Amino acid sequence: MTTTAQPGSPEGKTLRPELAGAPRPMRGDAARNRARVLDAARAAFAEDGAEVQMEQIAKRAGVGVGTLYRNFPTKQALIAELADRWMDERVEIVDQALEMPDPAEAFGWFVRRTAEDMAGDAGLCHLFSGVSGGTCPFPDLLVARTEEVLARARAVGAIRSDVSVADFQAILGGLSAAIAQTEKWELFAEMLITGLRAPAQPCP
Amino acid sequence: MTTTAQPGSPEGKTLRPELAGAPRPMRGDAARNRARVLDAARAAFAEDGAEVQMEQIAKRAGVGVGTLYRNFPTKQALIAELADRWMDERVEIVDQALEMPDPAEAFGWFVRRTAEDMAGDAGLCHLFSGVSGGTCPFPDLLVARTEEVLARARAVGAIRSDVSVADFQAILGGLSAAIAQTEKWELFAEMLITGLRAPAQPCP
DNA sequence: TTTGAAGTGGAAGTCGAATTCCGCTTCCGG
DNA sequence: CCGGAAGCGGAATTCGACTTCCACTTCAAA
Incomplete structure (x- = not known):
């Protein structure tokens, strides 16, 4: 469980570790x-x-x-802890998407859902746009799962084939920045989904 | 001329203003x-x-x-001066777009050009994403000209009709944030242009 | 060339936010 | 109910930017 880093004794401080036993639970x-x-x-x-x-x-x-x-x-540490929790939630969302049968729909839902969440949480926005801000990189698990969503969508032709996970994450970063300026997340999400769609066939 | 705010005497300091004449050029x-x-x-x-x-x-x-x-x-003042110059350059770009005969093409060119410029200048990126950062609002002139580009594109059906200038600026902010993470400006620009296109007609 | 106003460098001062410190308070096992 | 370890609050300190100051140069008009 990532979320409750119960710091009984912050760093292995106990002298005589042979007597250590349980670190005595927090009061x-x-x-x-x-x-x-x-x-x-x-x-x-x-x-x-x-x-x-x-x-x-x-x-x-x-x-x-x-x-x-x-x-x-440290303030950084506090932020990091929050980031951890956010990431866990993100993983849950991605997993929900992965459970949806239609890959295209799943992808769309995921983007919309993410946009919506961002609109309600400036902290989350910072987390996304601020990977540049050095907050923290996305955990491997999240990246892997996201890749799956993309792969599935790609396979059905729902999104362009030349968009890597890294690109997609950068795009989500952009999304968060846009949302931070105007809360029109629905428009932005739609735009993004459309824009990511495989290059428009010229209507044969 | 916005750019060279020649500060001979920073604030009207000259006593006996009747003798003021030229503020004596900078050394x-x-x-x-x-x-x-x-x-x-x-x-x-x-x-x-x-x-x-x-x-x-x-x-x-x-x-x-x-x-x-x-x-x-002040540091702010320095930034403001730079921002001014950037804005002037932006206006030039928009004007170039306005000179192009095909509105759709003009819009596309403008977006690509903006993305490209952003990719080469982190300062410019901050300017765009950082309207939130309180740097400075876009000058009316720039907004007006941008509106023209949008209006023309809208008229030809090149972009959705529900995107205001404000929305578009937020979007450019997003673009800048994305570019700050990965320099794939071409992909992002394309995505944005496509995404902004009027909702795909179902191929009649 | 002289002269003094304009301009310069960079050490010192300021200021706001993070972080530390420590005397006092609250739990809780015996 | 007691003792003392674990926690607590918040004043005081540290730290890292920005900004000010001033003795010392440099320019350029006469």
Whole structure:
């Protein structure tokens, strides 16, 4: 489970590791706080993008900054944790697409769904457009699954054959940037799906 | 002339305005330095995006930061000046498009040309995707001319009728973000042109 | 050539955000 | 109910940009 990196003892600190046993579970209230922080952070990023200040997040979570730093050594680390969760969700979405019988439909649904999600979450947008921003690369699993969706669509002639996963991800990055400017995600998604379709046969 | 805001006396400082006359032209070497700074800044932004530091720019221009600040009171101001020049160039491009007889072709050319320019200049990319970044709104002139290009294309049925200039600008923002990730501008441009085409008639 | 206004470099100051520190509070096993 | 380890808040510190300042050059008009 990627999501709850329960930091009982942040780094192998226990002296005499032969006595280590279980790292002693986090205290109840502490765990609760950690969760609150994560939620607050997610909400904050979703609303205001990546430039929210640690203090804002702390306030929103109803804790002091100290507590933030107890759980995440760095702002980067906090963001990384959120990114992890986002990625997990993305994988779920892709998997749903993979379960749909019609590849073309699946591809379309996936794009629309992604666009919609982006429109509701500035943090997610940053994640996509900001691969350049050094946030984090997409995890291999996600890339692999996405490739499957593309491959299936390609096989049915639903999309051009010269679009690699990397290209597609760059395109999603573009999509997120566009959505960040105007929330017309439906238009953009449609545009993208059409634009990716195999070059228009000249109507024989 | 927008581009050379010759700052002889930055703010109306001359006492006895009745004697003001010409604000006394900038000293030769100073003008040369100003130009160098502008060039260096443009190059720096083009290479490294908007996060270059003032000191970098100064070094690249071969001057001290002091000189930067003599010419531009603020980093923002420097960026704004560059943005102005970029905008002027953009207007020229749009005008070229407007001179082309075939509206559909003109639109396509404009998109491709824009994509190509973006690919060569990270600064330009930031300008487009970063309207969100608060850099500056597009000047009315540019918007108006762009609207013309769109209108003409729309009239010939080359693009969907439900895309406003604002939408189109957001789309260009997206394009720039995509290009910032992979330099495949040709693919992206093609995709965009196709995607914007009026909904595929089902081949009558 | 002289002279002083204009221009220069870059060390020092400022400022906002991230991160650390530590005395006080809260859990929870015995 | 107690003791003390685990957590907590938030003031104080650090850090990394941007911006200011000023003694020192350089230009160019007379």
